[in-house]
Amino acid sequence: MQANLMLLLAAAIWGLGFVAQRLGMEHLGPYSFNGLRFLIGALSLLPLIWWYQRQGKLQQVDWKLLLWGAVPVGVLLFIAASLQQVGLLYTTAANAGFITGLYIVLVPLLGIFLKHKISANIWLGCAIAVSGLYILSVGDDFSVNFGDLLQLIGALFWAAHLLTIDHYSKKVPPILLACLQFVVCGVLSMLVAFSIETPTVTNALLAWKSVLYAGVVSVGIAYTLQVMAQKHAHPAHAAIILSLETVFAAIGGVWLLGEELSSRALTGCGLMLLGMLVSQLPLRWLLRSKAFT
Numbered sequence: 349m350q351a352n353l354m355l356l357l358a359a360a361i362w363g364l365g366f367v368a369q370r371l372g373m374e375h376l377g378p379y380s381f382n383g384l385r386f387l388i389g390a391l392s393l394l395p396l397i398w399w400y401q402r403q404g405k406l407q408q409v410d411w412k413l414l415l416w417g418a419v420p421v422g423v424l425l426f427i428a429a430s431l432q433q434v435g436l437l438y439t440t441a442a443n444a445g446f447i448t449g450l451y452i453v454l455v456p457l458l459g460i461f462l463k464h465k466i467s468a469n470i471w472l473g474c475a476i477a478v479s480g481l482y483i484l485s486v487g488d489d490f491s492v493n494f495g496d497l498l499q500l501i502g503a504l505f506w507a508a509h510l511l512t513i514d515h516y517s518k519k520v521p522p523i524l525l526a527c528l529q530f531v532v533c534g535v536l537s538m539l540v541a542f543s544i545e546t547p548t549v550t551n552a553l554l555a556w557k558s559v560l561y562a563g564v565v566s567v568g569i570a571y572t573l574q575v576m577a578q579k580h581a582h583p584a585h586a587a588i589i590l591s592l593e594t595v596f597a598a599i600g601g602v603w604l605l606g607e608e609l610s611s612r613a614l615t616g617c618g619l620m621l622l623g624m625l626v627s628q629l630p631l632r633w634l635l636r637s638k639a640f641t
Contacts, residue, residue, distance in 0.1 A: 354577035355589040361570040363596025365562055366441035367604045369433060372558030377545035378433035383537035384552060385562040386429070390530035392568025397523055406521055414524055417516035421525060422532025424509040429533060430540075431502030439495025440607045443484060445597020446617045447499035452591055452624045453477050454507035462511070470627045477623025484616025526571065591624045 372381045400406050436444050456470045485496040516525055541547050552559065574590075598617060601607040609617070 351577040351580040352589060354573045356592065358570040358573040358577070359590050359593040360596045361565055361573075362590075363445055363593040363598075364600040364604075365566040366436070366445050366597040367600040368558040368561040368566070370436050370441050370601075370605060372555045372562065373433070373437065375551045375555040376547065376559075377541060378437065379430065379537045379541035380545050380547035380552070381555065381559065381562070382426075382429050382433050383534050383541050383547075384559045385534075386425075386530040386537065386567070387534035388559065388563030389567030390527050390534060392564045393523065393527045393530070393571065396568070396572050397527060400521070400523055406524065409524065410520060413516075414520040414528065417520055417525060418528035418532055421509065421512050421516060422529040423536070424505055424512055425529050426533040426536040428502050428505035428509050430537070431498045431505065435495040435498030435502060437495065439493055439499060441601035441605060442598035442607055442609055442613070442617065443493070443496055444499050445594045445601070446484065446620045447481065447496055448503055448506060449591060449594040449624055450477055450481065450500070450503040450620065451506035451510065453627045454503055455510050456627065458504075458507050458511060473623045473625070473627025475623070476626055477620045480616045480619025480621075480623060482616070483619065484613055530567065588625055591621070594621055594624070 369381065372385075376384070397406070432444065432448060453470070453474045456464065456466055457474060460466060481500070485493055485500075513522075513525065513529075538547075594617070598609065602609060
C-alpha cells in the first residue's frame with residue numbers, strides 16, 4: 349500500500365508538471381525552459397546518487413558503456429521533451445498529458461521491431477486509445493491540432509526513449525544513466541536556446557517557481573519516489589498507477605490554468621486512459637474481472 353501511494357504521488361507530480369511547463373513559458377522559450385529544467389534535474393539527483401554510493405550499489409561501474417549509453421538516451425530525451433514543450437504552445441496541458449501518455453501503448457508496439465511478442469490486450473488497448481485520440485484531436489473537417497500532432501510525434505520518441513533506457517539500464521546503474529541523460533538533454537536544449545531564443549537571467553528568475561518545480565520536484569523527488577516504490581510494487585500495478593499522470597495533467601489544466609474540456613474532449617481522454625489501462629492488464633484478467641461482469 350505504501351509503495352502504491354508513493355507511485356500515485358509521483359504520478360500527481362508529473363501530471364501537474366504539465367502546468368508548470370505551460371506557466372514557465374510565459375517568461376522563457378521552450379528550449380530555455382527545458383535546458384534549465386533538466387540541468388537542475390540532474391543536480392537534484394545527486395543526493396540519491398550519494399545515497400546509492402553509501403549503500404554500495406554503484407560498485408564496478410562500466411563508465412565507458414555508461415557514457416556511450418547516455419548520449420543516445422539523452423538525445424532521444426531532448427527530441428521528445430522539445431516536441432512536448434513546443435507543442436504546449438499550441439495545445440492544452442490536458443491534451444498534452446493524455447497524448448504523451450500514449451507512450452504506454454506505443455512501447456510494446458515498437459517492441460515489434462525488437463521481435464517482442466504483442467499480446468491481445470495490447471492490440472485491444474491500442475485500438476481503444478487510437479479511437480480516443482481521434483475523438484480528442486481530429487476536428488469535424490478532419491484537421492488535426494498542430495500542438496496535438498507534435499505531442500503525438502513526441503509520444504513516439506518517448507516510447508523509443510524508454511526502450512533505449514531499458515536496453516542500457518540492464519548494463520549500467522539506472523540512476524547514473526538518468527542523471528547523465530538529463531545533462532545531455534539540458535546541454536542540447538541550452539545550445540538551441542542560445543541559437544534561436546534570447547534567454548536572460550531576468551526571465552529565468554521570473555519563471556523560477558515553474559523551473560524549480562519541473563527540475564527539482566518532477567525530476568528529483570518524483571524519480572526518487574518511483575525508484576523506491578518500484579522495489580515493492582507489482583510491475584502491472586506500477587504501470588497502471590503511473591498512467592494516472594494523464595488524469596492529474598487534466599485536473600491541473602482545469603484547476604490551475606482555467607482550461608475547459610468539452611464533452612467530446614472528455615470522451616476522447618476517457619477512451620485513451622481506458623486504452624492505456626487495458627494494454628497493461630492480461631486479457632484473461634480483464635475477462636474475469638468483476639468490472640466486466
